[in-house]
Amino acid sequence: MSDLRVRFAPSPTGYLHVGGARTALFNWLLARKQGGTFILRIEDTDVERSTRESVDAILQGMEWLGLDWDEGPFYQSDSFPLYREYVQRLLAEGKAYRCYCSAAELEARRELAMREGRKPKYDGTCRDRSDHPDAPSVVRFRTPQGGEVAFNDLIKGRIAFPAEELDDLIIQRTDGTPTYNFCVVIDDATMKITTVIRGDDHVNNTPRQIQLYQALGFPVPEFAHVPMILGSDKARLSKRHGATSVMAYRDMGFLPEALINYLVRLGWSHGDDEIFSREEMIQRFDIGSVGRSAGVFNPDKLLWLNAHYIKAGDPERLADLLMPHLTRRGVVISNGPVLATVVKTLQERAQTLEEMAERALFYYQAPQGYDETALAKFDGDHLAKVFQVVAEKLSTTQAGTATEFDAIFKDICAENAWKMPQVGQPLRIALSGGTQAPGIGEIVETLGREESVRRIRVLSNVIAGV
């Protein structure tokens, strides 16, 4: 056990995306490695955009990935009174003040500053006013001026900002609700977070948060800013690069362990290792080994990892995970082969569960049509002969395993002076409708002799024009 306390703090304005998932993963990994505490906090201070659906989607994503939290989920919206209290305190101590500038005025000044090439920061209009007009106001933090604010980032090293860069940020809106930068500080402090691991896009917020910690008399935690994830064009990853939602990957037939493995290697490495079990990840993870530069999301590598985990996966579990993909295709498996045995014949041939479902279809639905061009490579007489011989052999044999069936097909080849492809291809077409399928011995074993013979006779009749 250690006193390390980390948190993942998403805002519920959408689903859990891969970037957030990776941040959550790094937090989780560090907590598990050090025996610390992983806290889940929902940052819903933006009442306008936060939704219950998003919260559910995020929790669902976390659960699917197996990122379990020790405390929470906590909702910032439950702590509004607490934030108010701290705002009052800063106000009373003169560390914050009321600002009566309207949003429109501010916007205009920002634009002007921008156009004149100046930093668009708040000009301090209300910083020292002593009147108290009866008008709507926000509360601003009186940020300390002079010197620099620096911190030692666990990933990026020392980062320093001149204090002049920091303006008086709003900590409480006109409607009385607190703003993000203020809430995180209060929450991280009261939740005794020791290490803040979050996205790169927060580095600029860090110095102002540090000033807030100091003004409030809280100890400053450590920070680790993880680089962003980019799309193939090196722009921030977004929907136009493909799926970004964690759950979308589940629906596309990815295994959670594949996504996790992919994500942990995006920005972090341990020598030349590529495959990590959950335990290995926890054992080897080290926040200091996270790279400093942004990384491009590479779907091909994810696919490769997924194929790896499908190959290595337990057929029973895979069968369970495959079910929804089959159901979506209207497949009823009750009258067909046991799904786990079907899975075994497909594990080496599918990169995703979706692909596996597609390839599994023929086991449960006899071919409605046949690959004509593949069939055309053989003449009718040959086909008729092969089907006749095989059907006969199959209906009389005692064989039951793929190996035994394959031996039978070899014998048939020898007896008739046929090459294996001359027998294998026609059979595959009769059994599955096409040429891309498992070995014929495997198919016969899982389909069963009876059904196999039936399918062979059906094609045989089709060819004979019956």
Added chain:
RNA sequence: GUCCCCUUCGUCUAGCCCGGCCCAGGACACCGCCCUUUCACGGCGGCGACACCGGUUCAAAUCCGGUAGGGGACGCCA
């Protein structure tokens, strides 16, 4: 515009802190060959990078300086 960050194969990265073992290693993708009962799996091989310029040094991917490029932030969003 200002501030902050980043820069090794197409991509993820090892190496960089503690210069020589690196004419730079692994993985994905791609190409070729092999295996083969189709499709895959697998095996073997190939292609392919230290952003640029200068400095320090006997020696630099590794240290220093600059340039360029990319990204992020600048909100009564988080």
